[in-house]
Amino acid sequence: MSEVAATDDSVNMTVIEIEGMSKSYRGKQVLESVSLKVEKGEIFGIAGPNGAGKTTTVECMAGLRQRDGGVLRVLGLDPQTDRRRLLPRVGVQLQEAALPDALKVGEALKMYASFYEKPADWRALMDEWGLTERQRSSFRSLSGGWKQRLFIALALVGNPEVVFLDELTTGLDPSARRMTWGLVREIRDRGVTVVLVTHFMDEAQALCDRMAIIDQGRVITHGTPGELKAQGRTESLEDAYFALTGGQAA
């Protein structure tokens, strides 16, 4: 494992570096000590039980929350002190975030594009992500799959170098999920680094180049999906996940 990482390091560039990051809310320790590295151009998965600290980790990386301690660099910048320089270079899709109900798809893309100095062509983006036919649909009227498609497009409208996707497929039906996987691969194929929080091991297996499992505010293991299966001595990534988190196998 370490040999693989070493050879990769010579080719790749570290995009995100976290060392001993901690965070507590109202006295409750959410992140004990999170350490991980994300390399340029990969899809990096973050998995773990509810309340493990996945969303907090991502929100710290995206400059939405302030960590209490530890080192955090995204594209070489500290999201806490260098927000203004970092935000134009990253895109996010947040769990449960929304748009105003009456806002139309085209209006949302056009407005979000106007926030960036060098935005993508929002009409081209709308076309590429199949949203043009829904251009005049209000956010309220979109199904879950279409909303996620719009959120992905909004995450990309600033031409980001890194995209954070937090539980992108939760609540989607199986076909919308499969379709969304294709979209995530397309993002990576454009050279954009993707950090993907997920609950689903089939999703992690299908998409992630490397992943970390977070439990109780710590990274308990990381590696390629194949390496995690080897660590858990299991056939499936899901069984490995249960073996490694100490949860019950299905």
Add this chain to the structure above:
Amino acid sequence: MRGITQVIAVELKLIARDPMSAFFALAFPAIMLWVKLRNGGSLPSGLSLADANVPMLTTFVIGMAALVILPATVAQYRERLVLKRLRATPASPGMLFGAQWVAHMLLAVFGTALLVAIGFFVYGASAPANVGGVVVAWLLAALSLSAIGFLLGAVVPSGRGATVIGLSLFFPMVFISGAIIPRESMGGSMRAIGDLTPMAPAVQAIRAGWEGSAMSPISLAVMLGICLVAGGVAIKAFRW
């Protein structure tokens, strides 16, 4: 300020798509103007009812946009995590909330224009005697009442909650501050209480400008003070 025209345009469209905002800021004051002017008449001072009510109801419109609709928008955006998503973009908070203010005050401008047009063409109201004074008073009224609106929007967690609190501030205030009942027709004690509300200096300054009487510098200073204090507290208290 990148994106400010986009955000203003989008917010205006969203306001226009919400029938409640359009009704309460545009149609409702116009209907009240009709109710109050349909029989004609004048105040004991000889001022025509049209010349009193157009500037009075203008304050109603500003208050509706600033104290009810604006905080409801901000609080609902927080509740639905619209603000959180915006926060993850390079859009500056000053631009976002400045655009919110402009969009909501444009609604109040439309409402004001509607009242003036109806008053002028239907009820023969006279043109404002001191146009510059009316504009200054209108802007200070919009700034002071919006600062209170932003403070509400900054601390109330839900859109519904902000609407309820906004309305419960707004309605007693419009009745006792002289925005609906002319100050001249109110009893002394009621007027004294009304004068303590933040809407009272707005009503007095806009009416004074309209009638061409001297505008009280105290009214203008009080509005500026409310804007600075409430606005400052709103910025301190604000949570995404």
